[in-house]
Amino acid sequence: MKVIMFYHSLLSDWNHGNAHFLRGIATELQKRHHQVQVFEPENGWSLSNLTQQYGETKIQEFSKYYPNLKTNFYRPETLDLDKTLQDADLVIVHEWNDHDLVKRIGEHRKNSDYKLLFHDTHHRALTERESMSQYDLSNYDGVLAFGEVIRNIYLEENWTTRAWAWHEAADHNVFYPRTKDSFDGDLVWIGNWGDEERTAELHEFLLKPVKELGLRAKVYGVRYPKHALKALADAGIQYGGWLPNYMVPEVFARYKVTVHVPRRPYAEALPGIPTIRPFEAMACGIPLISAPWEDSENLFRPGRDFLVARNGEEMKQHLKWVLTDQRKALDLVCNGRKVINRHHTCSHRIHELKTICKELGIAHDKIYNPTHSSAHQKATV
Known part of the structure; x- marks a missing residue:
């Protein structure tokens, strides 16, 4: 599959916990030979705070830990969705995106073949319902909610007709035990x-x-x-x-x-x-x-x-x-x-995502055999 993801930031986790899961999911998709592109706004507040306080060194350090993960910066006023979403199979839009962008991508979906999901990883569906109700998800294929209670809110409020519980999880490529030679504290x-x-x-x-x-x-x-x-x-x-x-x-x-x-x-x-x-x-x-x-x-x-x-x-x-x-x-x-x-690893969550993709009608070869699918596409172009 070609997966396009719109999140607040891949590079920065300064007061931005969603970067944790995003990095793990993108890594696991790549390991399964899917094409992954992450888009984040230029001058986003998390990355801006990070660079203002620590300079560019932490961005360089990020590349050492995640050498295969890259981001794409965009400006909302110049974002070309036709170009950005060309040949996409699955597009995931996180709930920290602006209302206008969420709506624009939904409008683009009406005349496209890709599947479009909204990803909610916050408590605002409960605590800020009025704001969340302003997201126009009418052209989205469903919602990924990081818990059943959030999933049920989307369905009960009629913000969407399809929703799945998709919990966060540990990126086991990074989060595993290290050798403990001595302790700095309790x-x-x-x-x-x-x-x-x-x-x-x-x-x-x-x-x-x-x-x-x-x-x-x-x-x-x-x-x-x-x-x-x-x-x-x-x-x-x-x-x-x-x-x-x-x-x-x-x-x-x-x-x-x-x-x-x-x-x-x-x-x-x-x-x-x-x-x-x-x-x-x-x-x-x-x-x-x-x-x-x-x-x-x-x-x-x-x-x-x-x-x-x-x-x-x-x-x-x-x-x-x-x-x-x-x-x-x-x-x-x-x-x-x-x-x-x-x-509860990101690998497990990718397995769950593939099941959702199957429900949405994405071709089996693209979901489970992306290398073969890509080769077939190239042969028929």
């Missing part, structure tokens, strides 16, 4: 402070337990206001700033445990959606302890693949347990890695 947390959606939870499940247990801990992420940096310092936690996602496995290997603190919309109103961080942590073989979230889709085995702390005091007890009981820690690591390797 606990590491990687996440952005953001829009105060989990401030109370971070205090309860991260800062307070670390302080009371006297753990050596470090936090990485962006958008930490002054009061957040002060709270980290008061808890004795080091702040490491932004960390490129492709370097996360190396950092995980230098710590003994990590935690997951879901943002409030996911914990309270979007059961079944863990976001990508737990997938990546378990893939890297670091014990994971999570604040409460409801695994309504039975993705994991809570208590076996990771521990769940119902409150801050229970988080303290779990942390002490994992840090002092090596056998318990090893059990969590082994179970977590098994469930990821069996069900």
